[in-house]
Amino acid sequence: MFPLSYDVHHAGFVLPHGPYGSEDDRFLDFTGGGAMRFRKQRLGIYLASDLFTSSYNKASGAVSRKPLASMARGKRLYYTGEILDQWDLDVLMHCAMQSRLPPDASGQFKTSPAGMLRELGLRNDQRNRDRIYASLSRLHSGCLEIAGKRYTYMTRLLNRALLDRDRQLCLLEANADLVAAFQRGARSALDFRDRLTLGRNGMAKWLHGILLVFRGGFSANMTALRRLCGAERFTARAFAARTAKALELLSDARLVSGWEMDGDVVRVMASPAEPRRTACGYIARAADA
Numbered sequence: 001m002f003p004l005s006y007d008v009h010h011a012g013f014v015l016p017h018g019p020y021g022s023e024d025d026r027f028l029d030f031t032g033g034g035a036m037r038f039r040k041q042r043l044g045i046y047l048a049s050d051l052f053t054s055s056y057n058k059a060s061g062a063v064s065r066k067p068l069a070s071m072a073r074g075k076r077l078y079y080t081g082e083i084l085d086q087w088d089l090d091v092l093m094h095c096a097m098q099s100r101l102p103p104d105a106s107g108q109f110k111t112s113p114a115g116m117l118r119e120l121g122l123r124n125d126q127r128n129r130d131r132i133y134a135s136l137s138r139l140h141s142g143c144l145e146i147a148g149k150r151y152t153y154m155t156r157l158l159n160r161a162l163l164d165r166d167r168q169l170c171l172l173e174a175n176a177d178l179v180a181a182f183q184r185g186a187r188s189a190l191d192f193r194d195r196l197t198l199g200r201n202g203m204a205k206w207l208h209g210i211l212l213v214f215r216g217g218f219s220a221n222m223t224a225l226r227r228l229c230g231a232e233r234f235t236a237r238a239f240a241a242r243t244a245k246a247l248e249l250l251s252d253a254r255l256v257s258g259w260e261m262d263g264d265v266v267r268v269m270a271s272p273a274e275p276r277r278t279a280c281g282y283i284a285r286a287a288d289a
Helices: 084-098 113-118 126-141 176-183 188-197 203-215 221-226 236-252
Strands: 006-008 013-015 028-030 037-039 064-068 076-082 109-110 144-149 151-156 158-164 169-174 219-222 258-262 265-269 283-287
Touching: 028 076, 028 109, 064 265, 076 126, 084 109, 084 113, 084 169, 084 176, 084 188, 084 203, 113 126, 126 158, 151 236, 203 219, 203 236, 219 221, 221 236, 221 265, 236 258, 236 265
Parallel strands: 219 283
Antiparallel strands: 006 013, 013 283, 028 037, 064 076, 076 144, 109 169, 144 151, 158 169, 219 265, 258 265
């Protein structure tokens, strides 16, 4: 089921290459006549890393050019801004789903905290509206840097935001690269609805993100998985219990067909609804850098 892996010593992981981007480190496409355009970024950049940690509405603090644990081959990821978690990813995915404009359009759309909260299954009260505004501010102010051998690509998660607290309206401009990554699959809206069934379990939502990248399931070394999801503060025993609880929730929601822990390895089988020939992942410790 699981393919051969590749060394990525800077991140401490090995992985199959496919879902993470081109096999070189280029960030520009050169079209006819010498024109340039940004290359598309893959979903694994955002979901198979600790850019959004596996906590839920608990992240705090700020970092400057923090190296991210990721599985992106040939690239190093850095993040500057307030720490993000699965609550912020809920808000960002809502924005990606709302931005349905064709390529090269502005990507602007209007929404409201009340509408977001309704979709997220949360009460429309002042406390939750303030949480929406705070998350949008974090998403706009954060900067993601992807460094290869020859190029450095710097981008934001949310380009522009106008927050009208009096009328409780938001005018937002999503990042086109991110929108394209989330909307590339025909099941994007369904995937988001599946994610919302997991409630406030941040670990379950983070694992669901991995399963959007590796729809055929994955096998992982628990030490590597703990680092990749930003849960290094947990002991190995506590993290195993937390992961098991999250996988039970995914199984109850029929988002995985099965899972098992064997010592320091966890194996997760794809949802019964997934096609048989889909990408599988292998997350393991690599040689020391």
